Amino acid sequence: MTILQALEGYYHRLAERGAVASPGWSSEKFGWVIEIDADGGLIDVIDLHDTRGKKPKTVLYQVPAAVKRTVGIVPNFLWDKTAYVLGRTAGNDKRTAEEHARFVAFHQQRLAGQTDEGLTALLRFLERWRPEHFDGTRFRPEMLDANVMFRLAGERRFIHQRPAARALVEKGEADVGAATAFCLITGEQAPIARLHPSIKGVEGAQTAGAALVSFNLDAFTSLGKEQGANAPTSAVAAFRYGAALNHLLTRDGPNRVRRPIGDATVVFWADARNAEGSHADAAEAAEGWFAGVNDPPTDAEEEAKIGRDMDAIAQGRALADLRPDILPGTRFYVLGLSPNAARLSVRFWLTGEFSEFAENLAAHYRDLHIEPRPFNWGGAPSVFRLLVRTTALLQEAKNIPPQLAGEVMRAVLTGGRYPQSLLAAVMIRLRAGDDPLSGWHVAVIRAVLTRDHRKDRKKEDVPVSLAPDEPNKAYQLGRLFAVLEAAQRMALGKVNATIRDRYFGAASATPATVFPLLLRGVQNHLARLRKDGRGGWVEREITDILDKLPPDLPRSLPLLEQGRFVVGYYHQRKEQFKGRPDVAAAIQDDDEGSDQ
Incomplete structure (x- = not known):
């Protein structure tokens, strides 16, 4: 079903409850x-x-x-x-x-x-x-x-x-000699719309409205046809789809994702029909559930409930068991629109059964799972919040890469691979100084790598929590970097710049160049720690990790392996002081404040 057909169908549901204007x-x-x-x-x-x-x-x-x-x-x-x-x-x-x-x-x-x-x-x-x-x-x-x-x-x-x-x-006004044609939406012969309706409410578009369908240059036309004749749509059908879309785009409306995903304003709606006819209540229930996932409620209990739903669906429970008010077979539509001068661009258009959308959303949150949980994670963070935290300069929404945002949203809702540009964007932010200990970046990195593994079993899986025996050398190098940083912090206390501040990006990209320097430097820290008896476990940890690495460290790591390095670093930093509260308190571990 095309976008315009789906919108025209949605108009009839709105008209039944008087939510949209009549023609004219x-x-x-x-x-x-x-x-x-x-x-x-x-x-x-x-x-x-x-x-x-x-x-x-x-x-x-x-x-x-x-x-x-x-x-x-x-x-x-x-x-x-x-x-x-x-x-x-x-x-x-x-x-x-x-x-x-x-x-x-x-x-x-x-x-x-x-x-x-x-x-x-x-x-x-x-x-x-x-x-x-x-x-x-x-x-x-x-x-x-x-x-x-x-x-x-x-x-x-x-x-x-x-x-x-x-x-x-x-x-209305007499429309003498109005051209009629086969309407591409309704399939009926009717007077066609010369100009399509203006669509208002898309972030960044003209406030007076922008066109979703328009032909204003000869290059856009064919066979000498003018404007609307190039895509014949009856005037009534054009009015209906325009009224439905403008209703969906109402600011703070229930069918609009509150924050744009990149430059895309996202709307959604459901169609619950069966042999008995249309079921508006079931459609609204589906829309409400989807809205809660993409705009998590501020109420902690409601947010936790959404998280439990996600976990249950990810474990194989049918959506019908959790939400009997959502009819099986309910169709769902998601439309992302971006501004383009006086027109609108369709960033993405996704359709399918609602249960498929729910399963794909649950798979997305399952892929994001990391232990320990990221700081201030909540029940089920929205795509917008993920992108702001992990890809945007200064964590400002306007700095989310727009093309990337659309690709990520498509991957989340379809269950397809995440774009590799997402991993690249997250790594760029980490090299620029974002704190990996917040956990948000690590969760996204693990999601990209885990989905790649699920789609291609030849690729390695990624551990959810600390895995000391993980065979991947990039993961072990990340662990080693975390231990070397811990040794520095234990020996020197609070310093202006740790080895993470100076070497994190280089160590993850070119380990053979950086780690020999770091291993020489840690000897001084270990000597100081031996004097007060605190260095034993650090030395054992370093020795144990080095035993799992080849004698010749890799000269460079590709992007995917750099991601595994970050995961290993996060796991080691978060888990290495378990059972050692005195050591953690002595070095004033800053993990809990890393999200600020």
């Missing part, structure tokens, strides 16, 4: 309504903002459908921004006077012959209005360039909600 209508943000009397005289300007939060917010209202504007001047019906309605704008736009004149002329034509009190009052207001009237006391500067609509004094409904106005909207 759209949901737009408003903060102001102009109240007029029957003669078109100004009575008041009323603030509609939602003031319950810290900042006043505009409110969504269903109004006659917004027109698609490119470079032309096209007014909306019965509402618009102040430049069109009142002839005033915050800037110095030379087109403002023309926009206002076009708005007035358009309504004089559409409302000619109307006898409804509200519509005639609006027409009289427009004929009497002059832009300089805005400087009166009832209007405020913050209204400029905002959407405004009208209401007749003494009524609660707006003018566009009056029966006569609704009849005009539903009748």
Whole structure:
């Protein structure tokens, strides 16, 4: 099923519960309504903002459908921004006077012959209005360039909600000679949409909306067709998919991942249908579960419950056993959209049975499993949180590599291999100074290596916790580095720069160059430790690890082996002081603060 077909199908579910506008209508943000009397005289300007939060917010209202504007001047019906309605704008736009004149002329034509009190009052207001009237006391500067609509004094409904106005909207303008074609979404012969709807809410895209489907250059067209004729979609189907997608993209909406994954704004929805028909409750249950995984709740108990679900599914339990309210066979859709000038790019589009998504998510968290758990790990960290902690400079969301984010999300949801660029990005951050003892980087490294092993059994598995007898030499070199660092810290106490600060990146990449230097240097530390009887176990650990390594250390380690080096280092550092609390306290082990 294509993206547009799935969205058009989702529209029908939303329409059943009145969550989206009907054809000819759209949901737009408003903060102001102009109240007029029957003669078109100004009575008041009323603030509609939602003031319950810290900042006043505009409110969504269903109004006659917004027109698609490119470079032309096209007014909306019965509402618009102040430049069109009142002839005033915050800037110095030379087109403002023309926009206002076009708005007035358009309504004089559409409302000619109307006898409804509200519509005639609006027409009289427009004929009497002059832009300089805005400087009166009832209007405020913050209204400029905002959407405004009208209401007749003494009524609660707006003018566009009056029966006569609704009849005009539903009748629409005569579309003489409209081209018809086979609709690629519905499969029906119908008038096609010349321009597709604007999509709003994608992070980084134009606030006025961007196009998911558009043809604005000859290079994009074929056989001399213009604009929408190149991908024939009926006007009704285009409206439906646009309304559904704009609903999904509502900020803080339940079907939108709260934080973008890289530059991709991610939305999702379910379709629970069987022989008995559509089951909206089951679909909403699937959507709620997926939302909890990708935006873990702040409630610790709920987060722990999600973690338990993941563990159970990873161990082979069926999703139906854990969540009987999610029907077997429920279809699920995940769409990632990225900004691209005035258009949108599809970063990823994933479909399948919901149980498959759940199993793939559980496999992802199973692959991330590392002992001891990373600092502040929680129940099941989101993909966004993982990427921020392990790939972003200064742990800022804007620094997540956008292409990498999309590839990682695709790998998580499909169960495919993680991109090798993820491992490279994590290693770059570790060399740049990120602390491996936080555990987040190590968990991601182990996930990449473990999934490679699962997909190709010729590759080595990676231990979950400390494995002293692990045959992999890179893992043992990481352990050795941790012991040498411990010897330095035990002998010298707190120092400005440990060997990890100076040599961690080089030791993991070119061990034959770095380790001879470190082994010579540790002799001085061991001599100091022997004097107070603390060095015995350190010497035994070094000897034991060296016995597992070949006499000639590798001159270089490839990227995958560098990852194993980091895992070995983390395991050794976290486990080597178990049973030695006096030693750990004496050197003021900083593991617990490493995530700060």
